[in-house]
Amino acid sequence: MSRDANPSMRTGAQIMCEALIREGVSVMFGIPGGCIMPFYHAMYEYRSSLRHVLCRHEQGAGHAAEGYARATGQVGVCIGTSGPGATNLITPIADAWMDGTPLVAITGQVPSSLLGTDAFQETDITGITVPITKHNFLVSDPRELTRVFREAFHIARTGRPGPVLIDITKDAQLARLVPDWDVAMDLPGYHPASRKSAVLPTAIAEAVRLLQEAERPLILAGNGVIQGAATNELRALAEQTGIPVVTTLQGLGAMPHDHPLTLGMPGMHGWVHVNKAIQLCDVLLNVGTRFDDRVTGKASTFAPHAKVIHIDIDAAEIGKLVHTDVGIVSDCKPVLEAIASAMLAGSTATRTTTRTAWCDSIAAMRDKHQPRQAYARRERTAPLMPHDVFDAMNAAFRHRQDWRVVTDVGQHQMWAAQLLDWSRPRTHITSGGAGTMGFSLPAAMGAAIADPERTMWVVVGDGGFQMTACELATIAQEGLTNVKVAVINNGYPGMVRQWQQLFEGRRYSGTPLTGPDFAKLADAHGIRGMTVDSADDAPAAIAAAWAHDGCVVIDFRVEREANVFPMVPAGRAIGEMLVAE
Incomplete structure (x- = not known):
């Protein structure tokens, strides 16, 4: 035989x-x-x-x-x-x-x-x-x-x-x-925390005590909330306690942008009122974020008055960059549930009056600094500013649920994070820690195959787009119809140019960037291409792209030297922000 x-x-x-x-x-x-x-x-x-x-x-x-x-x-x-x-x-x-x-x-x-x-x-x-x-x-x-x-x-x-x-x-x-499918795993040193992991009651009790006694508490929510499917628990805890919520770049969508307790994004390009609130808070509940340097700025000066509670599924992250008073190694969901339950039982100790005053003071800072003022139109700029594109995208997104946005890395990434209205988890996909230019187009392709019922909007710079534009051919070969590409084309690797302008005397070394006609490049792949260079034409282009039964590339030719503000210079505390050119 x-x-x-x-x-x-x-x-x-x-x-x-x-x-x-x-x-x-x-x-x-x-x-x-x-x-x-x-x-x-x-x-x-x-x-x-x-x-x-x-x-x-x-x-x-x-x-x-x-x-x-x-x-x-x-x-x-x-x-x-x-x-x-x-x-x-x-x-x-x-x-x-x-x-x-x-x-x-x-x-x-x-x-x-x-x-x-x-x-x-x-x-x-x-x-x-x-x-x-x-x-x-x-x-x-x-x-x-x-x-x-x-x-x-x-x-x-x-x-x-x-x-x-x-x-x-x-x-x-x-x-x-002949394969043995009944073979057992052999991972003797691997014992990860999980949703079923036991949460130490003493740690929960200490976290609850700090939160109940706090006068100026904040919740810092990150990617772990989304990965752990804990967005409902986060919102429930915030509403129950009246504690405002800050969402990191990778946590966008964990809380609806228009919720009264949602403050916005912190860090290097976070809003002024958010960073100031972090620097003033007395208890900071970190839920599923790893205190990345883009959030903390100079770590030794981060949240200087706060007792820090850090919930993270990775024990290595707790205390690694920021001193932690209460560390809880767990998936976010059971901890948020346990804290909410314990605080509900002891709700009489919650400082409702001072919480209201705290939220009012943050709102006053927000009103004072008017976070979008840096994007007001100025004289002698191009007919199309980057924020015109995001305003048009917001208007198109506002009454729809059938979209996700995949961003690349650079100025456009920060503008999208700041200016688009993030309401749902997993609608914002970006390269955060590595900051990989070229990420967005292929990542959107993968997301489009995973979720064919939604439109994947790619927000990408002209530099990052050229790094992986070859995947347009893959998109065409696979017959995808739900990828729409918005190229924020300013003729530079924009974030590098911004640093050169602000900190290196406008020495634009190695940054002036040429490229092909992106609309013609799209056409060459059998994909519809458009070019927009006026604010008046941006809404119609986005509407046409959405209505088109196929993939689209829109070349938005924007002001070349627009900058992202606010901005924390490297090595500074997050309270030391540049807010205007």
Whole structure:
């Protein structure tokens, strides 16, 4: 009897496909190559269950997987071959690491007999990615595949989500064996906090005591609230206690923008009244954000009068950058529920009068500083200012629910965060920690495939757009119709130019940027392209893009030297803000 007579016999590559299906994967983003070819050969048999999106660059594949994950909360999957295919995935892997995005990257590797010989397209990708993955695996024994895939997805989605890499030798993909699907995971050192983790009652009691006694409390809400599906609990606690809420860049949408307790975004480009409130508060409840330097400014001066309560699923973040008085390692949802319950039981101790006075004082600061004043039109500027575009987008979004916005990195990213009205979680997708130019277009593609009923608006600068514009071809090949691209085109990497203007005497070294006619570039891919250079034409262009049954690229040619304000200069406290040119 031949080996093929056993119906349970599989190649390693077939086992990889079946393992993905067992983990609930239905879409993957990648590019084939020599050492991952057996996997692609097997993939053809599973094409009714596994959709493969052929990207134009592995970086685009990784960002697309990130966008898919950010839109769904599920693990995104990207694929590359050995050598340059694998190394091209490093940027999205690092991006996922910084932003806590669940990602599994699968790479082919040279046959095990050639490992360590500097064979053609051999790269030690597991060694390279140690600092930017939660864990990685090199598989040369096909018997390990079922366990490794199970462990990889478990690690990627549990605790603080993040990227995991599986590197598989070509001979392991070609080997034939009967897979053991009942194999147990073997992760003796991995004990992540979860929604089911026990919350220490003493920590809850101390957090409640501080909040009840506070006269000027604040809640700082971040990505962990959205990742932990705790937005309802956050809002309930804020309303129950009257504590105002600050939302970080990655926390936008955790509280509706128009809620009376929502203050806005803090940090380097946060609003003046928000940063001043942080510097005046006496208790700061941090829910699911890691005190990034873009939030804190000079960390030693951050919230100098506050007792800090920090809830985070990652124990390593507590006390890492800002002194913490009460640290709680847990998913956000059960802690917010426990705090709300305890405060309700002891509500007589809540300082209702002083809370009202505190909120009134913040409102007075907001009215005084008029956060959008920096975007008032000035003489001798171009007919189209960046804020004209965002005003038009807001007007179009206001009465619709069928949209998400994916932003790139730079000035446009900050304008979008400041000026668009964020009301729902997972409607704002951006590269925060790594700050990856080129993120937005492929990430929006992944999100568009994950959520075909909503329109994905890409907000991108002309610099970032040119980094991954090749993925327009992928969008066209996949027949997507729900990606609309707004290029904020100012002829510079705008944020770099702004720093050069403000701090380097307008020495615009290496920043004047040319590019193609973006509308014609879109047309070349069979995608509708438009060019807008007047504020009067912006609303009609956005309406036309939304009405068009297909993808659209709009080239908004805006004022070249518009700046993002407010701004905290590097190394300064967040209370030291530049508010006008």
